[in-house]
Amino acid sequence: MTTKEYPHPPSPAPTPKPRFDPARPAPILVSPAGEPVPLLGVVMEGRFQGCAGEVAVRQRFRNTEAKPIEVTYVFPLPDNASVCDLVIEQDGRVLRAQVEERDKAFELYDEALASGDGAFLLDQERPNVFQVSVGSLLPGSEVVVTIRFLMTATPTPRGLRLMIPTSISPRYSPPTLSAAERAEIDRTTPPYAGSVPYGLTLDLAFEAHAPIRVVESPSHPLRTELDGPRARVALGQGMTAPDRDLVIEIATAEPHRPGAVAVEAHGRDHLLLDLFPELPEGERTTPRSVAILVDCSGSMDGDSIDQARRAVELCLRALSEGDRFQIFRFGSRHQSLFPGFQTFSQATLDAAVDRVRQMRADLGGTEILGALAAVFDAVDEGHLDVIVLTDGEVSNEAEVLRLVAVRGGRCRIFPFGIGAGASEHLVAGLARQGHGVAEFIFPGERIEPKVLRQFGRIDSPCLENVTIDWGHRGVEAAPVAMPPVFDGDALTIAGRLPAGARFADDDRVVVRADGPTGPLEWSVAVRRGEGGAVPLWWARQAIRDHEEGRAPRRGSRQERGQPEEKAVQVAMLYGLLSSQTSFVAVEERAADRKAGEPCELRRVPVLVTAGYGGRGSIQAPAFLSSAIANVFSVQKSMPARALGWLSSEVCNFLDGSASMRKRSSPSPRRAPQPSGSPSEIQRKACESFPAGKPPARSGKTTASPPKESAGMPPFLDLLATQNAEGAFVAESVTRQVWALSKKRFLALAEALQIPGGENPLVVLATLLGLRWLEMLAADQEPVWRLAARKARAWLRKTQATGPDGEDLWAWLEREVGTPG
Amino acid sequence: MERKFAIGELAALAGVSRRCIHYYSQLKLVPPPLGGGRGHYYTEAHLDRLREIRSLQEAGLGLDEIGARLGAPSERQAGLTERGPVRAPPAAAVLWSRLAVLPGLEVHLQAGFTRASPGRLETFRQAVAALAIRHLGIDPNFPQGGPHRDDEGISPSPVSGPDPEAEV
Numbered sequence: 012m013t014t015k016e017y018p019h020p021p022s023p024a025p026t027p028k029p030r031f032d033p034a035r036p037a038p039i040l041v042s043p044a045g046e047p048v049p050l051l052g053v054v055m056e057g058r059f060q061g062c063a064g065e066v067a068v069r070q071r072f073r074n075t076e077a078k079p080i081e082v083t084y085v086f087p088l089p090d091n092a093s094v095c096d097l098v099i100e101q102d103g104r105v106l107r108a109q110v111e112e113r114d115k116a117f118e119l120y121d122e123a124l125a126s127g128d129g130a131f132l133l134d135q136e137r138p139n140v141f142q143v144s145v146g147s148l149l150p151g152s153e154v155v156v157t158i159r160f161l162m163t164a165t166p167t168p169r170g171l172r173l174m175i176p177t178s179i180s181p182r183y184s185p186p187t188l189s190a191a192e193r194a195e196i197d198r199t200t201p202p203y204a205g206s207v208p209y210g211l212t213l214d215l216a217f218e219a220h221a222p223i224r225v226v227e228s229p230s231h232p233l234r235t236e237l238d239g240p241r242a243r244v245a246l247g248q249g250m251t252a253p254d255r256d257l258v259i260e261i262a263t264a265e266p267h268r269p270g271a272v273a274v275e276a277h278g279r280d281h282l283l284l285d286l287f288p289e290l291p292e293g294e295r296t297t298p299r300s301v302a303i304l305v306d307c308s309g310s311m312d313g314d315s316i317d318q319a320r321r322a323v324e325l326c327l328r329a330l331s332e333g334d335r336f337q338i339f340r341f342g343s344r345h346q347s348l349f350p351g352f353q354t355f356s357q358a359t360l361d362a363a364v365d366r367v368r369q370m371r372a373d374l375g376g377t378e379i380l381g382a383l384a385a386v387f388d389a390v391d392e393g394h395l396d397v398i399v400l401t402d403g404e405v406s407n408e409a410e411v412l413r414l415v416a417v418r419g420g421r422c423r424i425f426p427f428g429i430g431a432g433a434s435e436h437l438v439a440g441l442a443r444q445g446h447g448v449a450e451f452i453f454p455g456e457r458i459e460p461k462v463l464r465q466f467g468r469i470d471s472p473c474l475e476n477v478t479i480d481w482g483h484r485g486v487e488a489a490p491v492a493m494p495p496v497f498d499g500d501a502l503t504i505a506g507r508l509p510a511g512a513r514f515a516d517d518d519r520v521v522v523r524a525d526g527p528t529g530p531l532e533w534s535v536a537v538r539r540g541e542g543g544a545v546p547l548w549w550a551r552q553a554i555r556d557h558e559e560g561r562a563p564r565r566g567s568r569q570e571r572g573q574p575e576e577k578a579v580q581v582a583m584l585y586g587l588l589s590s591q592t593s594f595v596a597v598e599e600r601a602a603d604r605k606a607g608e609p610c611e612l613r614r615v616p617v618l619v620t621a622g623y624g625g626r627g628s629i630q631a632p633a634f635l636s637s638a639i640a641n642v643f644s645v646q647k648s649m650p651a652r653a654l655g656w657l658s659s660e661v662c663n664f665l666d667g668s669a670s671m672r673k674r675s676s677p678s679p680r681r682a683p684q685p686s687g688s689p690s691e692i693q694r695k696a697c698e699s700f701p702a703g704k705p706p707a708r709s710g711k712t713t714a715s716p717p718k719e720s721a722g723m724p725p726f727l728d729l730l731a732t733q734n735a736e737g738a739f740v741a742e743s744v745t746r747q748v749w750a751l752s753k754k755r756f757l758a759l760a761e762a763l764q765i766p767g768g769e770n771p772l773v774v775l776a777t778l779l780g781l782r783w784l785e786m787l788a789a790d791q792e793p794v795w796r797l798a799a800r801k802a803r804a805w806l807r808k809t810q811a812t813g814p815d816g817e818d819l820w821a822w823l824e825r826e827v828g829t830p831g
Numbered sequence: 832m833e834r835k836f837a838i839g840e841l842a843a844l845a846g847v848s849r850r851c852i853h854y855y856s857q858l859k860l861v862p863p864p865l866g867g868g869r870g871h872y873y874t875e876a877h878l879d880r881l882r883e884i885r886s887l888q889e890a891g892l893g894l895d896e897i898g899a900r901l902g903a904p905s906e907r908q909a910g911l912t913e914r915g916p917v918r919a920p921p922a923a924a925v926l927w928s929r930l931a932v933l934p935g936l937e938v939h940l941q942a943g944f945t946r947a948s949p950g951r952l953e954t955f956r957q958a959v960a961a962l963a964i965r966h967l968g969i970d971p972n973f974p975q976g977g978p979h980r981d982d983e984g985i986s987p988s989p990v991s992g993p994d995p996e997a998e999v
Contacts, residue, residue, distance in 0.1 A: 081857065114839060117849050121838060126868045134850070190888045191846050197894050198854045344950035375953055612857035 047075045049082045049148065050209045050615045053253065055175065059217045061270075062164045062171050062285075062501075063544050066092075066215075070156045074148040079606040081124065082145040084615040085201040087176035089162045090139045090435040093551035094588035095543070096159035097133045099596055101152070108133065108596035110586050112579060116593035120146060127605030129598030133158060135588050136199040138408070138558070139436040140179060147606040161547050166287070166501040168464070168794070169262040170219070174451060177211055177253035178432045180620040182406040183308065183377035196406050204616035210250035213257065217242040221265035229453040230258040230431070254618040255431035258453050267501070271535045273514035276546035277584055280508040282481070283545045284520055288533055290472055290498040291526060292796075298333035299396060299469065300352060301326070302386050302422075305370060306379070306401035306429075308342040312372035314454040314622040315430040319400040322427060322458050323367045326398055328733060329466040330355045331801055337389065338363060341382035342374020352389075357735040377405045380414060387418045396469050399426040399441060403434030404623075411437065412559060415444040423447045423495075425465045430454065432620030444559075446495045454622055459727040463794045468497045470797055474524040474531070482518050485509040489552035491561050496524065505549035514539070550585035554578045558590055726791065729780050730798045737801030738769075738777045745779040748787075749827055759826060765811045774811050777802050778823055786829060835872040838864070845881035852881065860884055860898055932959050933969045 049072045057066035068088075074080050088094065097108035108131060111119065116132060123130035123146065130146035143156055164173040181203065184196055217223065219240045226235045232247030244259060267287040274281050303326055305319050323338065330336055334355040338348040348366045353359040379401065386397055397419075405411065415424065424445025428438035429452055442449035448468055450461040477493050486506040496502055502522070508514070518537040523530065557578035575591055582592040729748075732741040739745070746756050760771040781802050784795050806819070813822025842849045852873075855861040861880050864871035880901075887897045930938045930952065938959060963969045 114849060117853075118838065121849070121853055122869045122871075125864065125871045190885050191848075193888060194847050194851050194885075198848075198851055343953050378950075609863060612854075 046613055048208050048615060049074055049080060049145075049613050050084055052209045052250075053086075053211045055211065055213050055215075055257075057215045059164065059173070059215065061218075061220060062166055063548070064162050064164065064173070064215075065544070066160055066162060066175070068158045068160075070143065070158070071153070072145050072148060072156070073153040074150055076611075077150055078608060079147050079149050079610040080613045081610045082148060082613050082615060083142055084145075085136070085140060085142045085179060085199060085617065087139055087179050088141055088158075088160060089175055090439050091551070092139075092160040092162045093547045094133070094135070094141070094158060094160040094594075095547055095586055096157075097131065097594035097596065098157045098159070099131050099598075100155040100157070101129070101598070106131070106596045106598055108594040110583055110588070110592050111595050112583070113591050113593045116595035119595050119597060120144065123147075123597040123599075124610065127607065128600050131156065131594075131596040131598075133588060133594040135590055135593070136195075137406075137436070138440075138555075138590070139176065139434070140199065141588075142199060147610045149604070149606060161544055161551075163503070163548070164261075166267055167260070168266060168499060168791070169260070170223075170266050171261050171263075172451075173215075173257075173259040173261070174435065175257040176432060176435060177257060178255060178618055178620045180310065180402070180404045180432050180434075180623050182404045182434075183310065184406045185376070185378060185380070188407065201617045202614050203619050205618075207252070207616055207618055209253075209615075211246075211253045212250050213244070213246045215244045215259070217244065217261060219261070219263045220268050221263045224262045224264060226259065226261050228257070228259050229456040230255050233259070252618060255621045256433075256453065258451075269533070269535045271520050271537045272540040272545055273518075273537050274540050274542065274545040275513070276543065278510055279546075280513045281505060281546045281549045282508070282514055282520065282537065283505045283548055284479070284503065284522075284535060286502040286522060286533055286535060287499060288496055288502060288522070288531075290474070290496070290531070291528055292472075297393075298331070298335065300335045300390075300393065301330065301337075301469070302389065302395055302397045303327075303336065303338045304382055304386060304397060304399045304401075305338065305340045306342075306377060306399075306403075307340040307370060307372050307374040308377040308404075309372060309375060310377065310402055310404045310623055311429070315402055316370065316372040318429050318452055318454065318458060319427075320367055320370055322400055322429075322452065322462055323370075324364055325459060325462040325731075326466070327355075327360055327363050327367070328731075328735075329463060329797060330360075330735075332356060332736065336363070338367065339382055339386060340370055340374065341378060342372075343376040343378055344374065345378070345382040345385055347385075347389075352391075355735060360735045377401075379403075379405055380407065380411050383411065383414055384418070387414075387422065390421050393421075395422045396447075397422050397424045397445065398465065399424060399438075400429055401426065401433070401438065402430040402623075403428060403437035405434070405437065408434070408437045408440060412440045412444050415441060416560065419445050423469075425469060426450075427452055427461065427465070430620070431622050440559075443490075443494075448495070448497060448500060457727060459730060460791075460794045463730065463797060466797050467794070468500070471497045472527040474526055477522065477524040479504065479506075480521040480523065481506050481508075482514070482520060483508050483512050485512075487553070489549050489556060491553075491556045505545065505552055507546075507549050507553075547585060547587065550581050550587055553581050554587065554589045557581075726784055726787070726795060729783070730795060733798055733801065737798075737803075737805035738773050739780040739802060740773055741776045741780055742772055745776045745783065748783055749779055751827070762814050762822075763811055764814065764816065765809055767809045767811075769809045769811070774806070774809055777806055778811075778819065779827070781806070782820075782823060782827075833874050835874060836878070837872060841873045841877060841881070844878055846885065847881060852877075855881070855884065858894065858898065860894065860901060930956060932956050933963055933971055936960075936963050936967075936969060 051071045054069045099106040120130045120132040132144040134142045164171040223242045234245045236243040269286045271284045335352040337352045424441050425447040426438045426441040426449050439449045488506050514537045519534050522533045579591045582589040760775040763771045838849050
């Protein structure tokens with residue numbers, strides 16, 4: 012493993028003061044339209060406790076022009092972000108924005124601009140797309156806008172997965188949109204550029220309930236410091252181009268622990284319940300019907316369609332004999348690969364794989380609506396499990412989700428988000444409305460565990476009549492519809508008690524359900540907690556329920572009110588940004604500081620998502636503006652300053668942990684390398700942010716270059732060899748892991764007694780493969796459970812035994828012992 | 832006496848959002864509000880202009896094309912504030928959309944004559960492409976943009992702004 016020490020400068024060099032020369036605008040900060048780009052840099056700082064995190068995004072703007080400007084910057088945030096604060100720092104003064112109804116907020120902003128005052132507006136334009144407007148930024152002036160939000164990471168079998176988008180792909184707009192809708196899309200679509208002069212730096216602190224084993228990222232090389240249950244994470248090379256999602260996977264010694272935390276706010280008690288139910292294994296008795304829907308629009312070209320093809324092939328191999336399947340591909344139109352549903356067999360599997368391998372991203376636009384409607388039309392009998400593979404880059408998400416809510420009653424949807432910037436809102440929304448679970452596959456990530464995990468869910472026994480006993484009456488649950496319960500997946504739900512009621516420390520919350528083998532029950536003890544996260548999480552879910560038309564049906568129609576009104580009331584009370592509320596701040600200026608002329612609009616250009624529509628590959632480097640590299644290449648002799656600008660709390664935390672263990676993050680395969688040398692990029696990161704915060708360095712940090720992932724489970728190679736009947740056609744794989752010579756393998760196979768006449772080499776490989784899974788991959792059991800079940804069933808069917816009818820497993824144990 | 836509208840009233844009458852009016856004003860598609868400072872207002876002329884933009888959008892024009900059609904902003908602005916409403920473009924204006932078929936070959940369609948869905952347009956495009964390859968000998972693999980892209984077809988591109996691949 013290669014590690015590299017970054018030089019620690021003796022003292023922080025002062026950040027250069029903005030030099031403003033109207034006659035000579037900065038040459039490097041130029042948009043494609045030929046105007047200076049006022050955004051200088053973005054820093055993301057966050058603290059996570061378990062899956063819940065608070066993140067601050069700091070954007071620094073500077074007007075280098077001779078006239079006042081209005082800057083608008085469109086950026087994405089996680090789908091589950093609750094934006095709860097907007098703070099503006101300018102000339103040493105701090106201004107805190109307030110939440111107002113969306114229209115009122117804009118009027119305040121508009122009037123301030125018309126009066127020559129300073130004004131700041133933050134709008135939610137789409138559920139995961141936001142726009143900040145900085146009005147009347149005077150010539151030579153500079154402002155730092157800090158947006159604070161709460162978010163949750165997704166629990167995984169190993170720990171958690173954090174996904175923060177940094178780019179917005181161009182979206183497909185169906186021609187059926189109205190002129191008004193199209194006007195809004197025009198307004199909120201940022202101008203795109205091939206490179207931008209600003210970058211992103213990162214500083215995240217994690218605290219888990221169990222020791223953290225490893226932190227890795229399929230999207231970026233990371234610098235990681237581990238200390239028991241704590242981890243500090245920064246980008247390996249200081250700064251990166253905002254052209255792909257930031258994805259961080261954290262593996263902990265003990266993945267999950269259920270919890271129920273009660274917090275009081277606004278005179279009401281709120282509770283957040285996290286449960287990781289284990290379900291009894293039940294043999295599926297009826298064959299299932301599976302429709303696979305593949306996005307073949309132009310935006311999927313390149314890395315994404317390649318991954319989609321592999322994922323579909325794995326989906327097909329995960330089916331069992333007797334299951335029925337159909338494959339649809341869609342773009343501007345949709346088509347099915349077979350005339351009707353096919354019954355799964357080796358012959359239909361071979362035919363399907365052949366057609367899937369020929370799929371191209373050649374169907375133009377992304378008319379997912381029509382494709383889903385065709386799938387719903389195809390439900391002839393019983394239930395249908397729908398697997399959707401898409402990057403989700405459409406602008407009619409709301410219509411798509413409505414269609415699923417209205418017509419998807421007999422379907423469950425298990426979507427895969429594909430690519431470096433899949434629309435989390437659409438993909439997660441499909442799962443939410445379709446009673447399934449979403450998985451995201453970043454370019455270069457292993458697809459197999461995700462596909463197999465989805466099939467594990469599809470095979471999971473269905474629970475009925477799932478209810479929560481909160482121990483109190485009149486609890487407002489959010490989300491209002493009970494989320495689906497799958498084995499090992501998180502069930503997260505919040506509740507708000509009526510005024511006057513309160514959870515006590517020894518209360519318990521009980522989840523009950525009817526399973527295939529009888530009633531099930533999980534009980535979690537309540538503990539009292541503090542802080543704003545729990546109430547805000549409840550409020551965000553309640554607002555989303557209203558926004559997506561799942562308003563609770565409590566009280567009379569009059570009491571319930573209009574969904575929009577209720578959403579606004581909740582957002583205003585809890586101080587949250589929503590589709591109906593915005594943050595606004597006005598800086599009233601003295602007469603001599605007012606902007607004397609109308610300000611010119613400057614829209615910050617953004618990067619197209621890496622790999623979008625086949626534009627290069629995600630494996631290619633992420634380029635910052637080449638102009639930056641040029642400027643800094645002449646300053647290479649300057650010492651590189653440490654990555655810094657950490658919040659003071661985080662600095663304290665670091666200083667207090669002198670025994671911090673150094674460890675570099677195993678970066679995944681083919682992780683992209685930002686351009687420029689680390690020192691250049693780090694210098695730029697320092698340049699991009701105001702002075703005043705010392706660069707925090709405690710201990711030494713290590714950086715790891717991108718390399719093959721150390722954590723790639725080898726058993727996935729075995730699973731990829733499984734045929735339609737369930738056998739592992741894996742002689743070489745199993746020989747390798749059991750350290751068996753060819754001769755020894757043949758001898759063992761010959762000793763088997765197989766009444767059915769199946770190939771003894773395949774029987775032995777299946778036997779060895781199964782034994783290996785059970786012995787060495789036990790911690791990944793949810794991933795291979797389904798494949799193992801198929802393999803066992805096939806072995807039983809062969810009626811194979813050891814020599815003289817000896818039990819197969821006893822014979823194997825005696826002959827080969829444990830894997831080599 | 833000329834009617835005066837607050838931005839909210841104008842938005843409701845024109846069927847666009849307040850933010851859109853502000854955005855168009857910044858792009859100089861719509862003249863700035865009158866009155867200046869707090870209490871600034873809009874007039875029928877602004878409403879006419881917004882309706883005009885909308886009808887051009889419905890005819891399939893993007894904001895860039897609308898801007899070009901509406902002419903130089905400063906002159907228009909002067910026309911509105913000093914001499915009343917700007918005249919609409921000639922009613923007989925003919926709108927054409929381009930359908931790129933193959934490198935070097937486009938089909939131009941006049942608005943109002945076809946209501947084909949994107950799927951049918953794609954079928955049409957493929958048929959024309961096949962004819963062109965057979966009879967005109969056009970090489971479909973000529974490296975000047977391919978026929979299969981998200982942002983092609985008769986509807987305006989959802990991507991506004993410059994070419995994403997344009998170098999800074």
